[in-house]
Amino acid sequence: MAPSPDAVTEPLRAVIFDVDGVLVDSPHEQAWREALADFADPSGFTTAFYQAYVAGKRRLEGARATLERLGGSGAAAQAAAYAEKKQAVIDRLIAEDRFEAFPDAIRFAEALRGLPLRTVLASASKNADALLARVILSEGRTLLSLFDADVSGREVPRGKPDPALFLLAAAAVDTPPWQCLVVEDAPAGIRAAKAGGMAGLGIARLGDEALLRAARADLVLTSLDELDMRALPSGVLRTRPVPPSHI
Ligand SMILES: [Mg+2]
Known part of the structure; x- marks a missing residue:
């Protein structure tokens, strides 16, 4: 055949x-956006941005990619802190069944x-x-x-x-x-x-x-x-x- x-x-x-x-x-996109407010202007963090630079990546890679594009010069140095904040936000969103x-x-x-x-x-x-x-x-x-x-x-x-x-x-x-x-x-x-x-x-x-x-x-x-x-x-x-x- x-x-x-x-x-x-x-x-x-x-x-x-x-x-x-x-x-x-899942609330990952929302958690990344909420946490970003402490590090850069979150208005550029659109769904398209999330899909292109963050989705599927490991946490630290996603944080670095975001700050490199949306933060000011040297912002990428804060990638670890941003990644940690994002984790705290998502833990809360999951616990709240959001x-x-x-x-x-x-x-x-x-x-x-x-x-x-x-x-x-x-x-x-x-x-x-x-x-x-x-x-x-x-x-x-x-x-x-x-x-x-x-x-x-x-x-x-x-x-x-x-x-x-x-x-x-x-x-x-x-x-x-x-x-x-x-x-x-x-x-x-x-x-x-x-x-x-x-x-x-x-x-x-x-x-x-x-x-x-x-x-x-x-x-x-x-x-x-x-x-x-x-x-x-x-x-x-x-x-x-x-x-x-x-x-
Ligand atoms: Mg996926």
């Missing part, structure tokens, strides 16, 4: 998840439980498990409990777009990279997946489909509900066929 044009990988064995912006609408899990992401993670695929969390953030443990699903389960492994916040030599964290995630479930799919909302994360030899599913929640495509995502969706779950285990990434009644 001729290979399907949709087939981008070998049969899939694992799905690796970024957390912020994929599973939860974030939402994306309903389509919960449905997707639940549906994966019924498929022969391992699931791994791979956020650059050390707070990922704390966030997911606060999302309570039916029967008292937490969103965190749906995943088989978690390498979030592990020390790696370089942050995304370097593939190191995703390679660690693949190893955590004993799966070769080419049988892994990465789900990411940030272009740097898609680039990391591709650099690691993995398939990349871009989730465009901010209207940034073009940036995710430019990062060479194999498929870009605006909701995970659009994904064809039946085709997924064979490594075929495509949108769900539309039921005839909807045509």
Whole structure:
């Protein structure tokens, strides 16, 4: 049989998840912005700025990138203090439950439980498990409990777009990279997946489909509900066929 044009990988064995912006609408962006007021004018810290220079990076790298662009000369020297302040703000926001899990992401993670695929969390953030443990699903389960492994916040030599964290995630479930799919909302994360030899599913929640495509995502969706779950285990990434009644 001729290979399907949709087939981008070998049969899939694992799905690796970024957390912020994929599973939860986490308060990182807000925490960075709030904390910035002590160090620079926060008005330049837009969502686009956050996505371009901070999202997916390790805390100190994000702090430095921000102060280099928005602070005055020498501001970058305060990166460690800014990073520390941001952590204090986000600890408070998480404790106050100031974030939402994306309903389509919960449905997707639940549906994966019924498929022969391992699931791994791979956020650059050390707070990922704390966030997911606060999302309570039916029967008292937490969103965190749906995943088989978690390498979030592990020390790696370089942050995304370097593939190191995703390679660690693949190893955590004993799966070769080419049988892994990465789900990411940030272009740097898609680039990391591709650099690691993995398939990349871009989730465009901010209207940034073009940036995710430019990062060479194999498929870009605006909701995970659009994904064809039946085709997924064979490594075929495509949108769900539309039921005839909807045509
Ligand atoms: Mg993200």
